[in-house]
Amino acid sequence: MKVFLPQTQLATNQHLFISGSKSESNRLLILKQLFDKLQIGNLSDADDVRAMEQALESKGELVDIHHAGTTMRFLTAYYSLCTTREVVLTGSSRMQERPIGVLVEALRQLNAEITYVNKEGFPPLKIKGHLSEGGKITLPANVSSQYITALLLIGTKLEKGMELHLIGEVTSRPYIEMTLQLLRKLGAKVFFEDNVIHVYPIEQIVETNFVVESDWSSASYFYSMIALSEIGTKIQLSSYKEESLQGDSKVALLYEQLGVNTSYKADATIELTKVKHVNTAFEANLIETPDLAQTIAVTCFGLGIDCRMSGLHTLKIKETDRLLALKTELSKLGATISVDDESLTLEASKEIRSNISIDTYQDHRMALAFAPLVLKTNLMINEAEVVTKSFISYWDDLQKLGFQVQEQ
Ligand SMILES: O=C(O)C1=C[C@@H](OP(=O)(O)O)[C@@H](O)[C@H](O)C1
Numbered sequence: 001m002k003v004f005l006p007q008t009q010l011a012t013n014q015h016l017f018i019s020g021s022k023s024e025s026n027r028l029l030i031l032k033q034l035f036d037k038l039q040i041g042n043l044s045d046a047d048d049v050r051a052m053e054q055a056l057e058s059k060g061e062l063v064d065i066h067h068a069g070t071t072m073r074f075l076t077a078y079y080s081l082c083t084t085r086e087v088v089l090t091g092s093s094r095m096q097e098r099p100i101g102v103l104v105e106a107l108r109q110l111n112a113e114i115t116y117v118n119k120e121g122f123p124p125l126k127i128k129g130h131l132s133e134g135g136k137i138t139l140p141a142n143v144s145s146q147y148i149t150a151l152l153l154i155g156t157k158l159e160k161g162m163e164l165h166l167i168g169e170v171t172s173r174p175y176i177e178m179t180l181q182l183l184r185k186l187g188a189k190v191f192f193e194d195n196v197i198h199v200y201p202i203e204q205i206v207e208t209n210f211v212v213e214s215d216w217s218s219a220s221y222f223y224s225m226i227a228l229s230e231i232g233t234k235i236q237l238s239s240y241k242e243e244s245l246q247g248d249s250k251v252a253l254l255y256e257q258l259g260v261n262t263s264y265k266a267d268a269t270i271e272l273t274k275v276k277h278v279n280t281a282f283e284a285n286l287i288e289t290p291d292l293a294q295t296i297a298v299t300c301f302g303l304g305i306d307c308r309m310s311g312l313h314t315l316k317i318k319e320t321d322r323l324l325a326l327k328t329e330l331s332k333l334g335a336t337i338s339v340d341d342e343s344l345t346l347e348a349s350k351e352i353r354s355n356i357s358i359d360t361y362q363d364h365r366m367a368l369a370f371a372p373l374v375l376k377t378n379l380m381i382n383e384a385e386v387v388t389k390s391f392i393s394y395w396d397d398l399q400k401l402g403f404q405v406q407e408q
């Protein structure tokens with residue numbers, strides 16, 4: 001599917017309901033498997049969460065989770081704990097290039113039986129589940145926080161619990177905090193001090209109902225649209241809280257620098273308003289919020305301001321090499337941009353080329369992040385259906401906002 005988006009204006013004062021957080025949903029689905037009393041409300045309808053549900057329902061030997069990173073990582077730990085059959089866990093060709101050695105090594109420290117089917121360090125994995133004792137694990141924390149979350153999710157079911165010693169700079173830390181907060185809400189005892197995390201075993205959970213907050217990473221694309229609109233343009237999004245478990249709720253603070261004000265309403269609606277023109281450079285370290293990098297890069301390009309972002313070393317191993325993809329696609333639009341292993345620098349642009357086809361590299365966030373640019377120029381998005389990895393209703397929602405989404 002290719003969509004053509006003719007230049008348009010955002011209809012002001014619309015209200016959208018955004019599906020539940022994919023990160024919270026996939027954690028809770030694993031926890032529900034371990035603690036069957038758990039009831040989950042507002043579960044995400046995204047492909048990655050569907051992939052988790054299907055995997056957990058599956059009785060077969062081969063489990064294919066397609067492009068879903070969290071599903072791959074969380075199931076590796078889950079199956080090591082408790083599959084009653086031998087499972088081969090695999091994914092898309094890109095998933096087979098996304099490293100998983102750190103997690104496999106960590107689980108092997110607890111005597112997990114995991115072997116690589118093809119290439120050492122990468123999916124597919126063959127897993128036999130019989131972990132029971134638990135104990136101490138040492139692992140690098142600078143590659144992906146998802147490995148740490150995967151371990152934490154099974155920690156409460158091990159006889160001795162788990163003691164995780166994290167080596168190196170902790171990346172994507174708010175996602176680890178989200179996992180710990182969820183475990184605490186369910187009644188687990190977990191402590192994170194000086195790069196050591198302790199998880200103690202529990203028999204049952206104390207809190208059985210959990211309502212997932214809407215996805216803040218999905219909200220970021222509307223922040224971008226408001227930033228690229230006229231002063232006074234507004235949108236309402238539900239359901240969001242000021243005190244969020246999701247690190248990407250920091251988008252509200254980051255977009256203050258880009259002229260967007262957020263007000264939190266009592267009914268869990270947020271209202272975003274464009275309040276000022278911005279012509280100053282944007283600078284931030286995104287080590288805690290890597291999924292916002294593409295959104296912010298495109299917004300800054302659309303606003304014609306300098307942008308420098310660091311802390312981006314994990315972007316190379318996501319759905320595509322996101323630094324390279326951003327450089328290639330923004331250059332096509334006329335940007336002067338450079339990237340290295342962990343940062344991106346964009347010079348204030350004077351022109352935005354029109355009628356450019358944006359390639360998405362099987363990465364939902366490329367399509368999601370580039371679409372708001374239609375507020376500045378005509379745009380084509382290739383393989384636009386990739387958005388369903390995290391945001392099923394995106395193109396329908398854009399039409400509600402007055403965008404013309406023409407399939408070609
Ligand atoms: O735990 C999670 O739900 C996630 C953690 C982050 O990954 P990394 O820790 O690999 O950066 C993030 O990019 C991903 O979209 C979701």
Ligand SMILES: C=C(OP(=O)(O)O)C(=O)O
Nearest residue numbers: 067068069070291318319
């Ligand atoms: C990196 C992402 O997802 P995952 O790693 O779970 O595939 C993402 O949603 O941006």
